[in-house]
Amino acid sequence: MSIKLSPSVTWVGKKDWELREFHGMEYSTHRGSSYNSYLVRDEKVALIDTVWLPFADEFVKNLKKEIDLSEIDYIIANHAEVDHSGALPELMKEIPDTPIYCTRNGVRSLKGHYHQDWNFVEVKTGDRLSLGKKELIFIEARMLHWPDSMFCYLTEEQILFSNDAFGQHYATEFMFNDQVDQAELYQEAIKYYANILTPFSSFVEKKINEFVSLNLPLSMICTSHGILWRDNPLQIVEKYMEWAGDYQENQITLIYDTMWNGTRRMAEAIASGIRAADPEVTVKLCNIGRSDKNDVITEVFKSKAVLVGSPTINKGILTAVAAILEEIRGLEFKNKKAAAFGSYGWSGESVKMITGLLKECGMELIDDGIRVMWNPDADSIAKCVEYGKQAAAAVSKTE
């Protein structure tokens, strides 16, 4: 399948409706994804990126229906990760001498993946490649989200090929942002930012400011995953600036796991205390043992405070809680407050342990947390409600 997007650009990618896990098991893709590859035709022809390895054969076969492969003058590898470069080995069997334009780090990554000495051409920000009447301008986008990442911009048609940036794991029958359900689109876009780009927020701000300073007019952003932004494409750029700025909404999220419902009852009592103290705040409860971790991470991203609970088991915490805290640590969220809670039978280490892990996550601790022995009785539930009120006050006091 190919789809003409503009006078010179044709989409030649792959929609992956069945994808449910990405990056191994690291990222859930409830709505599938797409690997967007583009053919740009002028007097010369450039192919921008390819598709994920399992679709390499299908990609090359479809591309041959669209163009005689020998007519491709340049391949642009905006990013070496296998979801975009995976069809290169199959393609290069057919056109082995075609130059591959990428960053210096791109050469390293592509050689690292495929161990091939293809005809690489290194480019850097500001370099231009003439296609005839139009040019491609290269813009390095280091750490968005790999060291090799790059954008390129097509003059005249004013199209930014942004690779992973501004993307979403979202397969739909449509191509453009104005054709799809906006809530679905933004849910996938914010999940993508929260789970993939959060650690690189300082690079996001810098790169967007750099792009804006180039004064290049923008008619469309062609991402490498999901839909393309043609209706007010700057809306997603503005959203990224907002998300990169230590983003938070008026939300407090409670993440917990539970063995015999003691910690769950604590979570619900704390939540009711938060609501009583601050009716305006959104309170969300996530049993991490039963929830999708990437959806929970998205809730953390939106939160101003996170309360994490686990009962004590074997002098430690439940593994689902440990796993989500490890995920949160790696994502380096900024500007979040936090505290721990949990029930216990005898030794009761969980609250102290979670408190230490929250500190390692870079979160600002509200206090030393709250723990309750055995299944909470009426007094303990009342203490949890009161604790929720105090936590809400502590969060709003220092905002």
Ligand code: FEO
């Ligand atoms: Fe979509 Fe970083 O690959």
